[in-house]
Amino acid sequence: TLKVSLAALLAGTGYVSYELYREANPPPQIPQAATFANGSPRKTLVVLGTGWGSVSLLKHLDTSLYNVIVVSPRNYFLFTPLLPSTPVGTVELKSIVEPVRSITRSSPGEVHYYEAEAKDIDPVAKTVRIKSATKDHDYELDLNYDYLVVGVGAQPTTFGIPGVFENASFLKEIPDAQDIRTKIMNNIEKAATLSANDPERKRLLSFVVVGGGPTGVEFAAELQDYVDQDLSKWIPEISKEIKVTLVEALPNILNMFDKSLWQYAQDLFAMEKIDVKLKTMVKNVNSTTITAQCGDATEDIPYGLLVWATGNAPREVSKNLMAKLEQQNSRRGLLINDKMQLLGAEDSIWAIGDCTFFPGLFPTAQVAHQEAEYLTETLKQQYKIDQLKWEISKTTNATETSKLHSKLDRIVKQQKPFKYNHQGTLAYIGSEQAIADVAVGESKYQMAGSFTFLFWKSAYLGMCLSFRNRILVAMDWAKVYFLGRDSSV
Numbered sequence: 104t105l106k107v108s109l110a111a112l113l114a115g116t117g118y119v120s121y122e123l124y125r126e127a128n129p130p131p132q133i134p135q136a137a138t139f140a141n142g143s144p145r146k147t148l149v150v151l152g153t154g155w156g157s158v159s160l161l162k163h164l165d166t167s168l169y170n171v172i173v174v175s176p177r178n179y180f181l182f183t184p185l186l187p188s189t190p191v192g193t194v195e196l197k198s199i200v201e202p203v204r205s206i207t208r209s210s211p212g213e214v215h216y217y218e219a220e221a222k223d224i225d226p227v228a229k230t231v232r233i234k235s236a237t238k239d240h241d242y243e244l245d246l247n248y249d250y251l252v253v254g255v256g257a258q259p260t261t262f263g264i265p266g267v268f269e270n271a272s273f274l275k276e277i278p279d280a281q282d283i284r285t286k287i288m289n290n291i292e293k294a295a296t297l298s299a300n301d302p303e304r305k306r307l308l309s310f311v312v313v314g315g316g317p318t319g320v321e322f323a324a325e326l327q328d329y330v331d332q333d334l335s336k337w338i339p340e341i342s343k344e345i346k347v348t349l350v351e352a353l354p355n356i357l358n359m360f361d362k363s364l365w366q367y368a369q370d371l372f373a374m375e376k377i378d379v380k381l382k383t384m385v386k387n388v389n390s391t392t393i394t395a396q397c398g399d400a401t402e403d404i405p406y407g408l409l410v411w412a413t414g415n416a417p418r419e420v421s422k423n424l425m426a427k428l429e430q431q432n433s434r435r436g437l438l439i440n441d442k443m444q445l446l447g448a449e450d451s452i453w454a455i456g457d458c459t460f461f462p463g464l465f466p467t468a469q470v471a472h473q474e475a476e477y478l479t480e481t482l483k484q485q486y487k488i489d490q491l492k493w494e495i496s497k498t499t500n501a502t503e504t505s506k507l508h509s510k511l512d513r514i515v516k517q518q519k520p521f522k523y524n525h526q527g528t529l530a531y532i533g534s535e536q537a538i539a540d541v542a543v544g545e546s547k548y549q550m551a552g553s554f555t556f557l558f559w560k561s562a563y564l565g566m567c568l569s570f571r572n573r574i575l576v577a578m579d580w581a582k583v584y585f586l587g588r589d590s591s592v
């Protein structure tokens with residue numbers, strides 16, 4: 104047994120070191136020429152965004168088939184499923200990001216990256232106007248494309264509710280998590296200087312989360328864990344006064360889950376003393392108070408920290424593109440067909456992930472990832488189609504041309520529509536418990552509790568983009584288990 108365990112340990116260690124070595128030492132990249140060896144032009148593929156959709160595409164695509172240009176204001180990929188764990192320090196921010204350079208450098212063909220924001224897309228001229236996002240390096244330029252992949256994601260929605268943008272924190276990006284962390288710590292330190300019966304102390308320690316979708320629920324759960332497991336040790340008197348409130352407009356939280364699971368989560372929150380206010384719709388926000396409607400009654404809820412998580416809205420660049428195409432008549436996102444082609448620009452633009460709207464597909468990482476895998480195949484086919492078209496244009500022999508045409512028809516017919524394979528939904532609900540709606544074929548299974556939490560952990564470790572991320576996240580979890588979370592900014 105000892106020999107077998109030792110062999111397994113050595114094999115495991117060998118595997119880990121090999122994976123880490125490979126990630127840290129990418130193979131040489133082939134420089135991209137303007138044409139292929141047969142003289143055909145290498146087409147330019149511009150990819151917007153470095154999120155779940157675009158990065159999954161870049162990971163799978165043979166980038167030597169195109170002149171690939173990536174444009175994104177964020178020079179890293181962010182593993183969003185663990186973002187709610189970061190403001191309280193269960194997981195460190197650096198553990199869930201992967202630099203764009205390490206992604207682009209690992210692909211077979213050279214990839215150009217612009218740290219910039221796409222401002223405007225011209226689907227007729229086939230250009231994208233980009234604006235630098237690099238500090239102290241202002242520029243704007245137009246990029247020409249043959250093919251464009253739009254994967255710009257979405258922005259948090261506020262439904263135009265007054266005061267939200269000015270006063271609330273969101274939980275979408277790294278700076279959001281840092282902002283929340285700073286506010287929590289500042290409020291605690293400020294409250295500590297006030298007397299116990301000062302109403303301002305109560306307000307500062309009132310942490311309100313609006314939106315009972317998975318983002319709001321997971322963050323409220325992490326926050327309460329932090330108060331119960333860590334702040335209670337370092338600042339017991341203040342931790343007892345911290346109140347976490349979750350506000351949801353609908354009659355229950357976590358609507359996308361089975362009833363048994365959202366009920367389980369609500370019961371756990373009640374036990375953990377998270378105040379869940381259901382059927383309560385926020386109508387107005389000022390710098391200290393949110394005003395909510397609950398039936399006919401109006402309630403004022405003072406807050407020290409307000410985290411707003413009520414879903415997604417299209418980004419400006421998507422709205423600009425929608426305004427240019429008459430087929431784009433939805434306000435929910437870019438309309439695509441079942442081949443991810445943008446309605447109105449089917450020959451040259453594909454859109455994937457949260458920036459799109461397609462009935463039955465939700466804005467999740469799982470959907471964006473599968474769409475990207477599908478698009479990888481499409482782009483491979485597109486390369487073959489372009490090569491055949493080029494060969495046809497160069498062939499004078501009629502029999503040869505007819506053969507090439509039938510080959511081309513076969514490839515075009517091979518293109519099947521995208522089919523989403525839902526594997527399930529997971530959410531962390533606090534106190535080391537999670538819920539899972541797992542789909543296996545046509546059957547659905549519900550799981551909840553501590554065992555599901557282990558399942559949640561292993562599923563998310565498995566989903567991490569790189570081996571490096573996996574090790575860092577595992578180490579963060581181990582650190583919190585043995586040493587707890589810290590209470591500094």
Ligand code: FAD
Pocket residue numbers: 151152153154155156157174175176177183184185186187219220221222254255256257274275318418420455456457458466467468469470471529
């Ligand atoms: P994103 O991942 O948001 O990426 C968009 C990219 O576009 C970013 O790189 C951004 O910088 C870039 N960009 C923005 N504007 C521009 C521009 N103008 N030009 C160029 N680039 C631009 N889903 C799950 O399935 N499971 C989960 O557990 C889960 N947890 C989540 C937790 C949180 C806190 C959040 C916020 C979301 C979570 N999601 C989860 C949803 C998931 O993150 C999204 O569905 C997914 O990120 C969508 O991928 P995307 O590529 O479309 O967009």
Ligand code: NAI
Pocket residue numbers: 184262264313314315316317318319321350351352353357358359383384385386412413414415465466467528529530531
């Ligand atoms: P969401 O759209 O899933 O939920 C938003 C919630 O806010 C809704 O329940 C809505 O009723 C509520 N709401 C809206 N306006 C309100 C108001 N004025 N007052 C009170 N409540 C209000 O949004 P969320 O959680 O940001 O998620 C966005 C997307 O990301 C979803 O598709 C979700 O599935 C995905 N996601 C998935 C996760 C997972 O699988 N674990 C984790 C986080 C996000």
